[in-house]
Amino acid sequence: MVKNMDNSLTGGFLLSAAAAVLTENAVFSRAFGVSTMITAAKNKRNLIGTCLGVMWFTLCAGAAGRLMKVWGVQADRAFMPLLYAAAIGIIYAVTLVLLRAFGGRNFGRLKKYVHISAFNSTVMGTIFLSVSRCESLSEFLFFGLSSGAGFGLAAIMLSGVYGHLCSEKVPAAFRGFPAIMLYTGLIAMAVYGIGG
């Protein structure tokens, strides 16, 4: 009985996680981080590093959103970007310091992922949306993680077909960026169909 309940809880959590990553996908439903997604998908060696980097920053963005809510930091709409940009700047600087302290020889190789991942619309959007939607710490962290995972899913899906979309077989007018947008549009249409 207890085991069944555990299974249903785990199943429920997994389902809601899958729904969050797919139907609330940062790229397909809000068009966040499209240029970063293309940069990540272009080179498979950078793909995992960039995806993990974005997940780290969205997770931290969720935590920052929680801190702002707990401390009652509220800004007038005109001052909101200043507050959020300062939060991302602090996370960015702390991440670089941590990487410098613990990354050892890999610091030079890893810091480029930090540069690519920190300042993009997925991270900024996560802070903004989490503050208005989440209440408990777990909700904030889950929202942050699922935003990053959604970005990662989109980048991996694009990476799988990137070579085809840029190949000689695609008519010259559509090769590369136009084909990537059409592909993203078709996936977004499928996601829109699922989510409604």
Next chain:
Amino acid sequence: MKSEKKWSPFDGIWSHNPVFAAGMSAAPAVILGSSLDTALTYALLFSTTTFGALMISRLLPRKIPYALRIILYTLTAAAVYIPCYMAAEKFSAVNPASLGVFLTLIVTGDFVVRGSELRFFRLKGGRFVTDIISHILGFDMALILLGAVRELFSQGGIGGVLYGVNTVIPILSAPCGGFILIGLMGALIRVTKNN
């Protein structure tokens, strides 16, 4: 980056259009470019904030480490955004607050974070200013075009005025419609460039 010899003041408007050719700032184009009113309000705030932020950021010494420079660029943009937002609240037909998260994205957008280092700040003097204006105009025109076309064909009219469009495609106003239209416009630019 395009070499300085091949540089043209109209790059940002057509051949290197930020939305249709360079893939910059896709989020507002896809989401807010679904109706003309919101597109116009966003274009106003985007243009003033981005132009001001890039002009001030250019003054920062290049000796400052890259990581710190990027933070300063975004903070500068956020500071410039404050008076621009207040002005938009007074003069714009649409309350800018209704544009939600996408307004805050201006300060960490591709123009401020990437375009600045990879393109704009590599140009000198008059070319630098002209290139920024051309790219901002290119973005505004793309956003307004997307807004008008998507509103017309998804609702049959613009701003509640019907223009006799019999077949409407509601999905055009969804994000997927934005991506697909950007892809098609990108292909059109390629065709004209190649010819």
